Amino acid sequence: MKLTAEQIEYVSNYIKSLDIKWYELQVEFTDHMVTSMEEIWDKDPELTFHQVKQYAESKFVGHSSFKSIVEERKRMLQKEYNRSQRKMIAEFLKFPKIIGCILLGILAYQGSFFFEKPSKYLQVLFALLLVSAIPGLYHFIRNYKIQGKRFLAVSYYSLSLTSILSFPQIGINLSNGFKDEIQQNHLLIIPLICIWVIGLLFCATGVYLDIKHTAKVKKQYQLN
Known part of the structure; x- marks a missing residue:
């Protein structure tokens, strides 16, 4: 019936x-x-x-079962997000895209010679990653509700903000912790610049995935 x-x-x-x-x-x-x-x-x-x-x-099984399904869906989205991001970053670490990453790292390394204290340069470099939070934050605010509706697939994919905030903190802490060693041996900047490049990839791919999945949701539910 x-x-x-x-x-x-x-x-x-x-x-x-x-x-x-x-x-x-x-x-x-x-x-x-x-x-x-x-x-x-x-x-x-x-x-x-x-x-x-x-x-x-x-x-x-009532209200609790609905809630457990929601939590399971969150875990699935987290797993899918991590897998997609790892796959994208892995592509950038393969030929020919890795050439761009290497060139970026070389440019960042050359920039360190313009600073008297390399550790300060690294702190500035990692702090600049926070600039990439602007498009991610704008996207999150703009799509917090789409036509008055909230979507888990959009809100939960705004994990790029976590990456954006964590990598600068890691880089700044390492730069402070090894500032004396870096001052004595300039080559110690290289591994930290590698971390910075990886952080930049995490931030960029995170924002890209946010935008991609928002577009997918809008298309699926025919929303503008």
């Missing part, structure tokens, strides 16, 4: 009442619930709408 539009709306509002704020999960849970209810009703047409709803709800 098919549910009416009003009954489907009732189920949708029930799903929203479970504090599931992500639009795509609201749609998915509503579809699963409606399908389950229609199957139960086909088997026993004598049941009332609310009885069918309770039976269908029991398949999800």
Whole structure:
């Protein structure tokens, strides 16, 4: 027995009442619930709408099961994000793209000779990574809600901000910790510049993935 539009709306509002704020999960849970209810009703047409709803709800083991599904989806998105980012970075470390990374590292190394204290130069270099937070932050704020709806696939992919903030901190701490050694041996800058290049790749690929997945969500749900 098919549910009416009003009954489907009732189920949708029930799903929203479970504090599931992500639009795509609201749609998915509503579809699963409606399908389950229609199957139960086909088997026993004598049941009332609310009885069918309770039976269908029991398949999800109530509110806690919905929450566990949300957490599992977050873990899946995290895994997918990490895998995609690692794959992109690995491509930059292969020929011919690695040539660009090497040239960037050489330019960064040459720039250190214009500073009296190489450790200060490294701190400036890593601090500049924070500039890449601007497009990521702008993208996050702009797409926090898309047409009044929040999407887990968009909000959770804003992990590039974490990379952007962590790499400068790591680089600055290492530069401070080994400033005396770096002052005595200029070649010690090289491994730190390698870390800086990797950090730049993490930041750039993170922002790219954010934009890519936002576009995918907009296309899937036909949003502007």
